[in-house]
Amino acid sequence: MSSETLIYIILAGIIALLLALFQYFKKEKSMSKLSMLFSFLRFLTIFSILLLLINPNFDQITLSIEKPNLVVAIDNSNSTSFLKQDEKVKNFIETLSKNEKLNNKFNLNFYTFGETLKTLDSLTFSEKQTNVYDALNKLSEIYKQTIAPALLITDGNQTYGNDYEFSYSEYKHPIYSIILGDTVTHTDLKIQQLNVNKYAFLKNKFPVEAILVYNGNINIESKFIVTRGNTTVFSEVVNFSKSNNSKLVNFTLPASSVGVSSYKATLVSIKNEKNTINNSKNFAIEVIDQKTKVAIVSDFLHPDLGVLKKSIESNEQRSVTFLNPKEIEGEINDFQLVILYQPNSKFKNLFSILNEENKNVFIIEGSKTDLNFLNSINKNYQHEITQQTEDYQAELNSNYTPFIIDDINFESFPPLRSNYGYINFSIPFESILNKSIRGVSTNEPLLVTFEINGRREAVLFGENIWQWRAQSFINSKSFNQFDDFIGKLVQYLASTKRRHRLNLEYDSFYNGSTNIVIKAQFFDKNYEFDTRESLSITVVDEATKKTKTLPLILNTNNYQVDLSSLSPSRYSFTVRTGNENISKSGQFEILAYNVEQQFLNANVTKLQQLATNSKGTDYFIDKTDGLINDLLTDNRYTSIQKSNKNSLPLIDWKYLLAIIASSLTAEWFLRKYKGLI
Incomplete structure (x- = not known):
């Protein structure tokens, strides 16, 4: 409490006392006991009211014990x-x-x-x-x-x-x-690891690497076998000893038919082996008949180019080729998607060829982009030229509908360097990411996609995307999230398929120890994401013919269902809408593997x-x-004793109101009783 407040309280006490004495002492030379009581009650009332007007703060200290x-x-x-x-x-x-x-x-x-x-x-x-x-x-x-x-x-x-x-x-x-668990060592053979690509190309051979481990003291002989159905496709005799307790087996298998091919690798168990579950591992590979080829065209070097190649080729179905604007002109039909990095006047002939061939394009703008050239050759949008640049952060548009976008914490990513100025589109477009400055949205697009005359295009209005991949690794300790985001964008742009109202996202096969989540998007007739629809999935086990129907749950910009409880088998499924007669089907396989059952000891x-x-x-x-x-x-x-000091205003002290009411009531009843009223 400040000294100024203390002076106000003393003055309030003096004023209250003078007023009380003035009312009951002025008519008598000496006060009776009753008058003194009336004076005290009146003093208490006036002083309490004045205290409320002053409203001083008092420090309240509470003690607590924290265990x-x-x-x-x-x-x-x-x-x-x-x-x-x-x-x-x-x-x-x-x-x-x-x-x-x-x-x-x-x-x-x-x-x-x-x-x-x-x-x-x-x-x-x-x-x-x-x-x-x-x-x-x-x-x-x-x-x-x-x-x-x-x-x-x-x-x-x-x-x-x-x-x-x-x-x-x-x-x-x-x-x-x-x-x-215990430290007892058991004799054990196991397949420590199987390394195999997720995809292979038709009529090629794909490599498989198996790491086999033995834990024991005697010399043994076993056999490593790989089967597809009831057919043995590879086998090799392996020998182990106490000192030579691991083997690396490399071999190739033919990719003979399109689709998912499942295999089982087995290391034949030895006598008295306690854990035989880890002697077998299932694996699968999806055979495809073509590879998506992407061309990245630029006339100067930039870290973004390497990051795009890394992210796109993280999926074995895609390959990236670096070319300059002249080199690609004769090879344009070899690619399903062309990425134009910061185009300038050297790209003039290339733009003409892309328009003639109606090729899908992904344009990335930056500080070295020739906006005058781009505005003159591009009819879809115009970029205001200010000769200035600005750093913009990304803000996810959760209403984006062409394909499913997961939020990978875009707002934590470093800003991209972009040309300052408004962007005016002459055609309908959909924004994946919008620009923001220090957390304030500008409602300007940062990454957009649009379709015109059966041609898909995307534009990123910023450079230094390499910093995004680095930040994604810091956030999640993996590049996978960022690479999946770029992969989905490239997959959408490289495809020429007609847009459907019901779209599904799932893998052809799943490891038995991973979560199995199928995602779906449903659009109304205007191709806007419809949150009012109810979707259900019917899953059929092709081995037992048992069916299971589950609802899909709405999750921001998609519908999801978790099928992790399904046992290993091959499944077919159909997703249906509840209000409209629209459905879509697919197939996937769950491989039998429980990673938690591979260990014998702690x-x-x-x-x-x-x-x-x-x-x-x-x-x-x-x-x-x-x-x-x-x-x-x-x-x-x-335990720690903690003191908590709070500064409380007197007006919050409810007992003061009770004192005022009690003193006024007592004075009124006494005066009434004595006939003074």
């Missing part, structure tokens, strides 16, 4: 039950949750993890993948500002994601590894190293008797 958090992260993947550790985990969790001393010292927070981190609801041990790194990374964000030792209950066998062994550098608290070394580096301790699930006592006696985990 440390104990984070319990449980591996909910299928490997836990496969190693027969599920009941032990449930009993251990029950022991922790019911321990009174532990609950008195810590706030216990339970989570499960497999593919992602979730708050504990139930333990099913049915997750198909394990990402320990992702779980620890997300926990580090949640408990960044608090004391939070973690119990990591897992077998340590991670199936994808970054190496978690050094996650202690991000999770700044001790990690106690609760190891599921990854003890890595879990122990993680615990040691984070200043925690490792325990086997069967030997956790001392864990609770260690947590209770560790001086690093103590």
Whole structure:
């Protein structure tokens, strides 16, 4: 409270006292006890009202005790039950949750993890993948500002994601590894890895690489066999010993028919082998009869060119060729799509040829683009010329309809350098991305597509897209999201198929350990995305002929259905609309493979190293008797007393109103009782 406010309060007290005495002391030389009581009540009323007018602030200090958090992260993947550790985990969790001393010292927070981190609801041990790194990374964000030792209950066998062994550098608290499994070494043969491309071309041969691993002490002989249906397409005898415990087998197979071809690789098991599931792996390849060829035309070098090639060729169905404007003129019909990078007057003949051949085009503008030339040769849009450039960030248009666009966090991407000025289109267009400056939308297009006379075109009004691919890797630790975005754009532009009202997005085959999500888009008669329609999918197992019908759920700019619960088999499906007689069919195959069942032992070394580096301790699930006592006696985990200081205005103090009402009421009743009213 300031000294100025204190002076006002003292003056208010003096004024209230003078007014009270003036009313009850002026007629009498001395005050009776009753008059003194009336004066006190009147003083209390006036002083309280004046205090409300002054409305001083008072500091309120509240004390609270903050207990440390104990984070319990449980591996909910299928490997836990496969190693027969599920009941032990449930009993251990029950022991922790019911321990009174532990609950008195810590706030216990339970989570499960497999593919992602979730708050504990139930333990099913049915997750198909394990990402320990992702779980620890997300926990580090949640408990960044608090004391939070973690119990990591897992077998340590991670199936994808970054190496978690050094996650202690991000999770700044001790990690106690609760190891599921044992260290007993079992004799085992397994197919460690199969490397094969996703696509092959008709009448070619595609390479396959198999990494075979043996864990044992004696010399053995086995046989590696690859079959397609009931036919053996490749076999080789392999020998292993304690010192020579791995083999690399390379071979090729013919791509003889268009479509999905499924194969099974088997390493024949040996006597008394405990785990034979990891002796087999299914794989598939999609055979196509042609390759999409893309030409990138530029007359100078730029990092964007390399990034476009990398992203486009991340799909084996596509190839990229770099050409200058003169070189491509005689080869234009060899390509399904031509990308013109920052065109200038040297592109004049090329534009004429592209128009004559009605070729699909993707134009990328930048600081070196000759806008005068582009405006003179292009009838679809005109770019205002200001001789200035500006850096624009991207803003996703969620209403874009020609194909499904996933939000890959475009707003976090660095800005693109673009020519400043309005862009006036003379034809209808659809914007994928719009321009924004420091988070403020300009309603100007950054990336657009349009169709005219059966020809598809796209224009990107900015350069330095190479920075987007780098930022995408920082965001997701992978180039896949950005490459998929460019791939979808190229696929749309390279296609000459007529537009349909119902479009589907799915893969021809799925690994049994991946999520199986089919996406669909439905448009009204004006080809605007229709959110009012209800879509359903009927899936037929071609082996058993069992059918399953599910609704598709609306998700921003598409409809989705998750079919991850389906068992490995070949399926046909049909997506239908509810209100109109429109449907579309397709086929896919789920390969039999459970990555969680490939392990015989816990990854003890890595879990122990993680615990040691984070200043925690490792325990086997069967030997956790001392864990609770260690947590209770560790001086690093103590409760913290916190004081919270709030500045509250007096007008919020409800008791002052009660004092005013009580003093006025008491004075009125006393005066009434004494007959003074």
